Amino acid sequence: MITCYDIGGSFIRSGALVATGTVSESERIETPRHDWEEFVMAVRNAAAPGTSRISISLAGAYDERTGIADVANIPCLHGREVQKELSAALGLPVAIINDANAFALAEAVDGTGRGKPVVFGIILGSGVGGGLVINGELVTGFxxxxxxxxxxxxxxxxAGGTxxxxxxxxxxxxxxxxxxxxxxxxGMERIHASLHGVKISSREITHHWHLGAKDAGDTVDAFTTLVSRALSGLVNTIGPHVIPVSGGLSNDEKLLGLIDRKTRDLVLAHYQDPLIVRGAFAANGGLQGAGIFALKTFGSEAQ
Ligand SMILES: [Zn+2]
Known part of the structure; x- marks a missing residue:
């Protein structure tokens, strides 16, 4: 039995990997953020009965060469060799994948990128991240x-700073x-404050934009222009067949549509269909990606 985890700064979600290759979510607990022993206990307690292997999608950077995790929002993991230390503490093999990579892998194998050679999954949420999958294989790079x-x-x-x-x-x-x-x-909130001197949440900004408010419209225009420009160079470099999006901002279809149109206007290839779309696993890519990563790491016989 393989138990998969999606570990973020607020919650640990977990579930068993089932025969179809999907993860059936069964638990959601608050992440113990400050105490390593408590963290290990939480992971152990959430493991399905008969668990022999563990696969984790972790919110944060994870250096494959050194094994050191850079997880600012879970201080008890920060700077640890999480894979090695957790495996030793639990007495079980542990696989760890970055959450953006997990999302990209889930999309490439089973989601919007299924059957497509180049999939670049992006996260537009509290931060900006991404993962590249080519021909079904995650590209982690240097x-x-x-x-x-x-x-x-x-x-x-x-250039004047703006x-x-x-x-x-x-x-x-x-x-x-x-x-x-x-x-x-x-970032959207910073842009709004920068342009209009008002601090409101990204949710309020997009809500006002949907209602036709000009100030929110200016903010969204600047935001989507900045994001599209950053994406355009990337699109020209890697030639993605689809860019599935996860993260809080992916819930706003109109916003994604605008980023998609602006980006397609800036790139060399002629994409006739939308390139930037909400991911099929926008809500649970970490968990599903951890499942696929487990099969790649441990092999399907480990189930
Ligand atoms: Zn930076």
Missing amino acids: GGIAGEWGHGPIIDPT LSGVDRYTCGCGLVGCVDAVGSAR
Whole structure:
């Protein structure tokens, strides 16, 4: 039996991998964020009876070379060799995949990218992330960074510090002007504050936009322009057949439609169908991706 987990800063979701290759979610508990022993206990308690292997989708960066996790929102994991230490504590083989990679893998194998050679799954939520799958195989690249399109400054400080009238911000990675700092839900809120001097949530901004408010419309216009520009270079580089989206902002179809149209206008290839779409696993890609990753890591006989 393989138990799969989707571990985020707020919740741990878990369930057993069933014969069809899908994960049947059975538990949702709050993530113990500060105490390692408590964290290990929570993972152990959530394991299905007869569990012999564990597969985890983890919200955060995970360096494949060093095994060190960079999980800012779960401090008790930060800086640990999570895979090795968790495996030793539980006495079970453990596989770990980054959550954006898990989502991309789920989409490529069973979702919107099924049968498509190049799938770039992106997350537009509290942060910006992504994962690249080519011919059904996850591409992790040097240091495991492949797919991390949210970092690297797109707003050039030497060009007056703004793009579409938007200020540049320091990103969590330490650079200034990253896509992550403006292309996430928090980024949309920063753009709105920057343009209009008002602090409201991304949900309120998109709601006002749907109602036709001009200030919210300006914010969404700047936001979608920034995101589309960042995506356009990526699309020209990797030639994705589809870009499924997950994360809180993926719930807004109108917003995704606008990003899709703007991005397709900026790229060299002529995509006739929508390229950027809500993922089939937008709500549960971590768990489903952990299941697929388990089969790839442990083999199907491990079930
Ligand atoms: Zn950054």
